[in-house]
Amino acid sequence: MTINEIQDELIDEFQMFTDWMEKYEYIIQMGKDLPLISEQYKQDDNLIRGCQSRVWLHADYKDGKVLFTADSDAIITKGLVSMVVRVLSDHTPSEIAGAELYFVDKIGLREHLSVTRSNGLLSMIKQMKLYAVALQSQEK
Amino acid sequence: MSATSTISPAVLDVEKIRKDFPILSTMVHGKPLVYLDNAATSQKPLSVIKAIEHYYTHENSNIHRGVHFLSQRATEAYEVSRKKVAKFINAPHDYECLFVKGTTDGINLVAYSYGKQFVKEGDTIIISAMEHHSNIVPWQILCEDRKANLKVIPINEKGELKMDEYKKMLAEDKNVKLVSVCWISNSLGTINPVKEIIALAHEKGIPVMLDAAQAVQHIVVDVQDLDVDFLTFSGHKLYGPTGSGILYGKEKWLNAMPPYQGGGDMIKHVTFEKTTYNELPFKFEAGTPNIEAGICISAGIDYLNGLGIEVVAQYEHELLEYVTAKLLEIPGLRIIGTADQKTSVVSFFVDGTHPSDIGILLDKMGIAVRTGHHCTQPLMEIFGIPGTVRASLAFCNTKQEMDQLVEGVKRAVSMLL
Numbered sequence: 001m002t003i004n005e006i007q008d009e010l011i012d013e014f015q016m017f018t019d020w021m022e023k024y025e026y027i028i029q030m031g032k033d034l035p036l037i038s039e040q041y042k043q044d045d046n047l048i049r050g051c052q053s054r055v056w057l058h059a060d061y062k063d064g065k066v067l068f069t070a071d072s073d074a075i076i077t078k079g080l081v082s083m084v085v086r087v088l089s090d091h092t093p094s095e096i097a098g099a100e101l102y103f104v105d106k107i108g109l110r111e112h113l114s115v116t117r118s119n120g121l122l123s124m125i126k127q128m129k130l131y132a133v134a135l136q137s138q139e140k
Numbered sequence: 141m142s143a144t145s146t147i148s149p150a151v152l153d154v155e156k157i158r159k160d161f162p163i164l165s166t167m168v169h170g171k172p173l174v175y176l177d178n179a180a181t182s183q184k185p186l187s188v189i190k191a192i193e194h195y196y197t198h199e200n201s202n203i204h205r206g207v208h209f210l211s212q213r214a215t216e217a218y219e220v221s222r223k224k225v226a227k228f229i230n231a232p233h234d235y236e237c238l239f240v241k242g243t244t245d246g247i248n249l250v251a252y253s254y255g256k257q258f259v260k261e262g263d264t265i266i267i268s269a270m271e272h273h274s275n276i277v278p279w280q281i282l283c284e285d286r287k288a289n290l291k292v293i294p295i296n297e298k299g300e301l302k303m304d305e306y307k308k309m310l311a312e313d314k315n316v317k318l319v320s321v322c323w324i325s326n327s328l329g330t331i332n333p334v335k336e337i338i339a340l341a342h343e344k345g346i347p348v349m350l351d352a353a354q355a356v357q358h359i360v361v362d363v364q365d366l367d368v369d370f371l372t373f374s375g376h377k378l379y380g381p382t383g384s385g386i387l388y389g390k391e392k393w394l395n396a397m398p399p400y401q402g403g404g405d406m407i408k409h410v411t412f413e414k415t416t417y418n419e420l421p422f423k424f425e426a427g428t429p430n431i432e433a434g435i436c437i438s439a440g441i442d443y444l445n446g447l448g449i450e451v452v453a454q455y456e457h458e459l460l461e462y463v464t465a466k467l468l469e470i471p472g473l474r475i476i477g478t479a480d481q482k483t484s485v486v487s488f489f490v491d492g493t494h495p496s497d498i499g500i501l502l503d504k505m506g507i508a509v510r511t512g513h514h515c516t517q518p519l520m521e522i523f524g525i526p527g528t529v530r531a532s533l534a535f536c537n538t539k540q541e542m543d544q545l546v547e548g549v550k551r552a553v554s555m556l557l
Contacts, residue, residue, distance in 0.1 A: 020169065020504045021555075028497075028555060052496035052512050052527070073526060074494035075556055076501075 003095055006087045007103035014107045023108070024076065031079030037071040048123045053077045055124045059131045065090050066132060070124065080104075080112055080121050088128055096132035101125065152447065152455045158536050160185040160443075171506030174541045179326055179354055179485055179532030180510055181376045184440070188380055191439035195432045203431055204405055204422070217435045222421070224438035228445070229371065230362040231388050235420040238387045238394075239434045243353040244274040246372025246387035247320070249424065250349055251278035253397040254318065254370075261287040264316045266309060268293040268301055268332070269522060270325040273515040275351045279320065293321070295522065299328040299477035306337065310344055319348045320370075323355035327514035327530060328477025329460075329485030331359070338368055347393060353377055357534070358456060358483045360449055363388055375433060380440030384433030387424075394420050401426040452535045456484045459533050463542040470550055476528045487514075487528040490549070493556045495527045501552035502529075507545055 001009070017023045037046075041058035048055045053074035060067040068089040072078040087103065088096050104110055112121055158164050161183045166173040175183060195217070201210035203218050219234075226234035240246045259265070265279045269292050283290045291313070293306045301321075310316060319341045323334050338348045347369035352361065356373040363371055370393070375384030389397075399406055399417055403426035408416040417423045444452065464486055467473055472491035489495065499511030512527040513520045520527055531545055 024501060024504065025555060052499075053494055054526070074496045076497045077494075 003087055003091055003099045007101070007106075010083060010087070010103045011106045027079035027083075027109075028075055029079070030082045031072075031075040031077075034078070034082045037069040041069065042071060048127055055081055055121070057124055057127055059128070061093075061135055064092055066093055066096055066135060068128060077121060080109065081124060084121070084125060084128070093132040093135040097129055097136055099129075151451055151458075152535055154455075154536065154538055157447070158538075160187070161536055162186060162189070164536060168506040168508070169504050174505075174507040174537075174544050176531040176533065176537065176541070176545060177508045177510050178357075178534035178537075179377070179530070181382070182357065182379045182440075182534060183536065184381070185379060185443045187443050188436055188439045191436045192381060192432055195435050199435070200431075202428055214431060214435075218429075218431060221435045221438040224441055225386050228361070228438075228441045229356070229386075229388055230364050232364060233391060236388055236391055236394065238389065238421045238424045239429055240372065240385040240387045241383055241430065242374035242376065242385035243351055243372050244278075246370075246385055247274055247349070247351060248278045249387055249400045250318075250320075250370050250372075250389070251282045253400050253424075254347075254393065255282040255286065257397050259283075259286050259288050259317050262315055263288045264291055264313050265289070266291050266293060266306070266316055266319045266321075268321045269295045270299065270301070270328055270330060270516065270519050271320075271322055272326050272351065272353070273517070274353075275320055275322060276518070288317075289315075291316075292518075295519075298479050299325065299330045300479045300481075301330075301332055301337075303333065303336070307340060310340060310346070316341075316344065316346050319346060320351070321348075322351040322353070324352075324358065324483060324485075325477065325516075326354050326485070327487055327516045327519060327528065328479065329482040329487070330477055330479035331355075331481040331483055333481075334368070335366055338366055342367065347390075354485070357444065358449075358453055360453075369393055375437035375440060378437070378440045379443050380437040381433045383430040384437040386437070391420065394424070399423050399426065403427040405429075447535065453483070455535050456533055459537060459539065459542060460484055460486060462539060463531065463533070463545065466542065466546045467549065470546070470553065472553070473549070476523055476525065484533045485530060486533075487530045489523075489525050489528050490553050493553060495529045497556050498529050498549060498552045501555060502545075502548050505544075505548045505551070507548050509545075 037056055037058055042056050046056045046058050048057055053072055055070060055072045057070045068085045070081045070085050072081050163183050199214045199217055201214040203215040222237055223234045226237045231237050259282060265283060267275060267279055279290050291309055294302045296302055321332060321337060324331050334350055341348045349370035350368050352371050352373040357378050369390050371388045373386055376382040406418050406423050406426040408418050467488060474489050476487040476489055495511040499509055502509055510530045514530060
């Protein structure tokens with residue numbers, strides 16, 4: 001699936017929820033379901049600090065594709081992180097670098113990307129793109 | 141006061157008071173706003189909003205430098221406001237009350253100017269373990285610059301200062317040049333024994349600065365009774381506009397300190413060779429200030445005075461006791477900061493949850509709280525938690541809102557665990 005196909009799939013999944021409560025219960029569920037990162041990568045080197053919660057991000061490069069794993073100490077952030085990982089992971093560096101993430105807005109979660117929320121999600125997306133750009137330039 | 145007792149309605153007519161705050165009728169995500177972030181900033185009564193409008197409609201002009209009608213009118217309003225502030229904190233002289241941008245600005249001014257004059261290599265500044273970053277970082281910058289030492293008064297598990305440790309510091313270190321502590325902790329709500337802190341320092345001839353950002357809106361302030369050397373607070377937490385703040389300093393210190401910034405208004409005479417500085421308070425007020433904020437800070441004070449700060453304090457205390465008891469009924473919930481002397485702030489942590497998750501879910505229920513480390517990261521490390529959920533109360537909150545908070549937390553926890 002392309003990055004946009006996965007985004008559209010996520011938007012579809014969220015369409016069945018009528019209120020914020022159900023939406024957040026789903027995000028929390030996604031956060032609980034995914035043991036995202038192996039403990040060895042949960043170190044300060046991989047830490048993205050937000051004001052509110054912490055996010056760990058690890059990238060592997062295999063067969064021309066970037067595989068992301070991530071985690072957070074806050075469960076809602078973890079749920080949001082798992083969505084971003086689902087969208088961006090297992091794609092080529094140039095696909096990731098060029099991706100426009102519209103699903104967050106479409107699902108009605110744009111506030112989580114605002115500066116005031118500072119939950120590390122925005123920094124995480126930036127970091128993922130940086131990895132991709134760095135790998136892209138290595139390829140060339 | 142037990143949790144089941146009713147809060148005396150005769151003390152304050154809260155329903156009437158709430159009508160003075162237009163923003164409190166805001167709907168958030170389809171729910172009526174429950175504003176419990178008063179320690180971050182207070183909401184503004186209509187009288188303050190109108191004062192701001194009045195300034196720009198009838199008084200706007202630069203102050204202290206025009207001979208024309210409007211400039212004199214604005215200057216008059218600015219200086220009358222200074223007098224009101226002086227009276228509010230019982231300062232001996234209004235020129236000891238400097239207009240600053242806020243508490244952070246006040247502390248930076250003292251760290252810079254007092255530090256420049258009085259702090260040398262090997263000297264010591266004492267702060268406490270419960271300080272806001274604003275009362276840590278300016279002193280770190282000074283100490284780094286001067287090769288001076290920053291010492292920290294530790295706290296006990298209830299979030300109270302260990303006064304014995306403080307006494308020991310004063311007894312053992314002969315080079316302490318200043319003590320700077322908060323009156324009330326923004327993240328714990330602890331009311332520090334500031335009168336004793338000041339008296340102990342003064343026995344050794346050491347001046348004391350108080351960060352009163354969380355105190356002025358909850359406690360009667362009398363700088364002469366405290367005998368405090370410097371005291372600073374923000375207008376925006378005192379029902380006034382943002383960008384307004386006061387630094388009170390004893391005349392003897394302010395006169396001995398060099399200016400903080402250079403520019404207009406702070407000079408007497410300028411040549412390219414030498415500038416002579418203006419007298420107090422203007423020596424420390426370089427450039428065109430935030431005139432509107434300076435004038436309207438006293439509109440907030442007038443509003444609070446109209447209610448009576450003792451009455452307000454009693455009501456807020458009753459609310460705090462009520463909500464604390466109710467919150468403690470939630471399994472796994474720990475109150476962070478259980479000092480015997482507390483006001484208006486209840487910080488908590490629920491085992492197995494992250495404060496930010498609870499904050500996000502409360503927001504969806506229309507409840508505004510602060511989550512995180514509250515700019516007191518070292519303090520959170522002491523308690524071994526990433527942060528807390530903090531509800532900070534004011535006289536415009538109701539008992540019903542306390543119930544909504546408790547129900548909201550219960551609902552959030554049930555979703556998260």
